[in-house]
Amino acid sequence: MRANLARRLWQAMTSPDSGATSGDRARLPGGRDLALDMARLAARHGVSDHLQQDTSSAATRVAILVDRAREQRQTAADADTLAALTRALDVIVLKGPVTKQLLTPHVARPSADLDVLVAKDRLAQAGDVLAGMGYTQSEEWQSRAEYAAHHHHVAPWVKVTDHRHVVEVHHHPLRNPIGREIDVARFWRNAVDFALDDLPLRRLGNVDFALHLAIHAYDGRPASLRSLLEAALAFRRLSPDQHDDLIAAGSTPLAARSLTWTYALIDETFPDAVPRRVVEGFGDHAGIGERHRRVGATILGYTGSDLELWYGLQAAVRGYLGASGAVVGAFAGVHSMVSHVQRARHAARFTADAR
Numbered sequence: 001m002r003a004n005l006a007r008r009l010w011q012a013m014t015s016p017d018s019g020a021t022s023g024d025r026a027r028l029p030g031g032r033d034l035a036l037d038m039a040r041l042a043a044r045h046g047v048s049d050h051l052q053q054d055t056s057s058a059a060t061r062v063a064i065l066v067d068r069a070r071e072q073r074q075t076a077a078d079a080d081t082l083a084a085l086t087r088a089l090d091v092i093v094l095k096g097p098v099t100k101q102l103l104t105p106h107v108a109r110p111s112a113d114l115d116v117l118v119a120k121d122r123l124a125q126a127g128d129v130l131a132g133m134g135y136t137q138s139e140e141w142q143s144r145a146e147y148a149a150h151h152h153h154v155a156p157w158v159k160v161t162d163h164r165h166v167v168e169v170h171h172h173p174l175r176n177p178i179g180r181e182i183d184v185a186r187f188w189r190n191a192v193d194f195a196l197d198d199l200p201l202r203r204l205g206n207v208d209f210a211l212h213l214a215i216h217a218y219d220g221r222p223a224s225l226r227s228l229l230e231a232a233l234a235f236r237r238l239s240p241d242q243h244d245d246l247i248a249a250g251s252t253p254l255a256a257r258s259l260t261w262t263y264a265l266i267d268e269t270f271p272d273a274v275p276r277r278v279v280e281g282f283g284d285h286a287g288i289g290e291r292h293r294r295v296g297a298t299i300l301g302y303t304g305s306d307l308e309l310w311y312g313l314q315a316a317v318r319g320y321l322g323a324s325g326a327v328v329g330a331f332a333g334v335h336s337m338v339s340h341v342q343r344a345r346h347a348a349r350f351t352a353d354a355r
Contacts, residue, residue, distance in 0.1 A: 045225040070110035092117040113166035120171040181252035256285035
């Protein structure tokens with residue numbers, strides 16, 4: 001079913017009718033409406049409004065209406081927040097409004113948060129702006145000190161009005177330890193202009209945007225179809241010359257390994273979306289061969305479970321296929337399980353305390 005949904009999704013987003021609104025787009029060839037189980041799967045992956053489909057299914061219609069309502073609230077909050085931030089300091093918008101505008105302008109794409117990049121020495125200034133707007137820093141998952149020591153962004157800033165709005169202020173677009181391999185200066189140097197509701201803003205250049213989405217799409221957790229789709233669509237906007245720029249930008253050891261798995265997953269999910277030479281290029285830099293890519297993409301692409309055990313299994317498989325050795329991989333798996341269980345317990349305690 002997942003493969004069927006992925007095929008329909010790619011065709012819907014890349015066909016000549018993909019720029020129309022969902023109500024005007026043609027149905028997929030040979031299709032009437034998504035079955036209830038597929039509609040639920042589409043909602044789970046955040047792609048209900050991406051498909052060319054009849055909306056007579058109540059499950060599909062409700063999911064789309066919910067997504068559109070969430071997106072409208074988020075767009076208004078994003079615009080107000082970005083206006084305040086850009087008046088005080090230089091900001092690059094990483095995803096959210098940029099992904100919507102460049103990749104999915106015709107569909108509802110609610111996001112979990114607003115991601116912005118600021119210079120590391122301006123993090124405190126950005127925090128002052130957000131605090132002045134009524135945001136507070138959340139330690140739901142980790143403490144502010146832990147974010148500062150180990151993450152590429154500070155603890156999330158949260159404001160709750162009629163909805164929960166979250167802002168992640170990054171000092172680097174890429175998570176650690178990958179972010180330590182790639183100089184943040186390249187992202188500032190290659191940034192380009194764009195606008196949100198007539199508000200002039202900056203976003204990542206096309207190659208950096210594709211790099212960012214690809215590394216963000218798969219980080220060891222079960223990959224959603226939406227994250228893989230958006231990474232594939234961002235890649236689709238690049239010219240052949242920019243393919244080489246992307247391979248060069250992601251040629252460092254950890255980045256290449258992450259990108260190998262992302263593009264192998266995309267190749268398994270949306271066949272022909274990425275040229276084979278790109279997948280092989282990252283694989284060569286990471287030392288991951290064709291057989292390991294195929295086996296790994298099949299195993300790591302599984303999205304039917306969010307159990308802590310699955311996180312551990314994925315870590316073990318990554319360790320083994322990455323030629324780190326089965327013992328090291330198994331240790332990584334146990335460590336991953338323990339880490340995720342601890343995070344879940346921390347979140348439960350935080351929620352109980354908040355009550």
